[in-house]
Amino acid sequence: MCSIQLVSSSKALPNKDLSSHELIKKLSVHTPVAVRGVLRKREQPPEQYSGSIGKIKHVELDLLSVQSLNDFPSDIIATPETVFGQDQRHLQLRADVDLRKALAFRSEVALALRLRLHDLGFVDIETPLLFKSTPEGAREFFIPTRRKGFAYALPQSPQQFKQILMGSGIPKYYQFARCFRDEDLRADRQPEFTQLDMEMSFAGANQVMFTIEELIRSVWSTFLKSDLPSPFPRMSYREAMSSYGSDKPDTRLGMQISRLDFLLPGDLISKISSLQTPIVESLMLRFEQVISDAPPARAMQYFIAKFFDSAEGTAFVKNRDGGPGIFVVDSSKPLQGLQALGFEAAERVEDINQLEDGDLLVLQARPDEPFSGGSTTLGNLRLALHAAAVRQGLLKPPVGFAPLWVIDFPLFSPITQDQPGQGGGAGLAATHHPFTSPKTAEDVDMLAVNPSEVIGDHYDLVINGVELGGGSRRIHSAEMQAYIMQHILKMCPERLSEFSHLLDVLRAGCPPHAGIALGFDRLITLMLGKSSVREVIAFPKTGKGEDALVKSPGLLTDEMLKTYCLQIRPSGNQSTDCHGGAPEQGADDES
Secondary structure (H helix, E strand, O other): OEEEEEEOOOOOOOOOOOHHHHHHHHOOOOOOEEEEEEEEEOOOOOOOOEOOEEEEEEEEEEEEEEEEOOOOOOOOOOOOOOOOOHHHHHHHHHHOHHHHHHHHHHHHHHHHHHHHHHHOOOEEOOOOOOEOOOOOOOOOOEEEOOOOOOEEEOOOOOHHHHHHHHOOOOOEEEEEEEEEOOOOOEOOEOOEEEEEEEEEEOOOHHHHHHHHHHHHHHHHHHHHOOOOOOOOOEEEHHHHHHHHOEOOOOHHHOOOOEEOOOOOOHHHHHHHOOOOOOEEEEEEEOOOOOOOOOOHHHHHHHHHHHHHHOHHHHHHHOOOOOOOEEEEOOOOOHHHHOHHHOHHHHHHHHHHHOOOOOOEEEEEEEOOOOOOOOEOHHHHHHHHHHHHHHHOOOOOOOOOOOEEEEEOOEOEEEOOOOOOOOOOOOOEEEOOOOOEOEOOHHHHHHOOOOHHHOEEOEEEEEEOOEEEEEEEEEOOOHHHHHHHHHHHOOOOHHHHHOOHHHHHHHHOOOOOEEEEEEEHHHHHHHHHOOOOHHHHOOOOOOOOOOEOOOOEOOOOOHHHHHHOOOOOOOOOOOOOOOOOOOOOOOOOOOO
């Protein structure tokens, strides 16, 4: 679509309808029109781009006649200062150039990825949206049918279908897949989202990571004029959690975490935490620029006091492992203000950080247990402190892009109240999903001895602290898949039978295969530097999972309930599934 400049005057021209000049002056902005005129050359205007609409700049149209096709109503106020709500998304899109640019950019990136994948031999294959419920991890959306007691489930991801394709002789598959998860929403999560889904037969982790790196470097170079490293760095899950307190670290921030408990006096540890024999870790924050005349130590003390007085900071003070220990380096004090650490620990901190006046040292305890989950308290505090310092102009915002593969995740994680996983009785859940393969032969042997120590062949792509996607080498042996589900996760026979179709496919000579899914909404959000995926989606859901424009979801009428053999339970009753048990919830699948 293009726009062209119209020129109208009261001067009479051959075949000109003089009333059109008066009409065009009265038409409201946003009114669609049909025009007739004479093309004439014009001088080139200054460069200007307006969303996805280009401008024809070498000619203009002398207006002969104009006809309104649908008058824009006078009761809708649409000035450049008007802020439209989500319930007027059509007007948001019409008025906001950046939103339209983002959608056009999204389309261009998708096309570039499709063309590159086609060149690499991948086949675009659509998989069904009407699936069935299987305990992969996340909560599902159900679609009732008129067949009493039966329902479809919308797919959390095409995971099982793409593995079935690998067993069907398709060597390389991809699609821009629509996925659905009934989860709590946040800035980077929607109940329905798009992922670039891929799978390769006779391939392992390295081949998948190599292919993804080529795709990511290509779109970064084409659209952002930015060169990414080759190859992308790799970091184990354990290193990411110990050095950054996160399984998706933003390495641009620095502020690496170090362990200090073996050097600290026992009385100091007991003041920091009531945990028995905890691990105590530290990080250091240094301002890049000070915006006051106060001495560096005093400026840091003011900053940290203000932070911990805030609602965000108070949550860290009250964390269950004990509040953080705070030390500000001050050369006017003994051991630079670190005397409570003791000489050995203070010397160690100095060796690691080359301390300067005003530096902040934070100590935080955690249980002496293997890492699980996505972050530690100190890892979260690291991000919060850095963000607060940036907001106050004490640190410069991080720039550039830092891609990273996080690998060597534990294959299984402890079940928690929030993430009960696949509903088995072992106290363990698949960290990724139950189809991920153990990484090495030693890990296979460890399955029968200590499953919690087994490493999975799972890899996450992280850029600037954003998890763009995850993948793994899959289990391609029916015997191994059944063993993990039955003997490790301890799924009941009814649960196991829900995967009988996949086990049949694996048993029929399915080749080794691996794949990945990239969150396409997150990818575009990151490339454009947006703060939320809602800014790159045409019709996003609100924080309550609603579409404010079309008013979905809608209430079920009695007639609908009758048609689909449903009934609404009184609000005081406990929610149960069709067999009388509590509904399952679980961890994320590929994102």
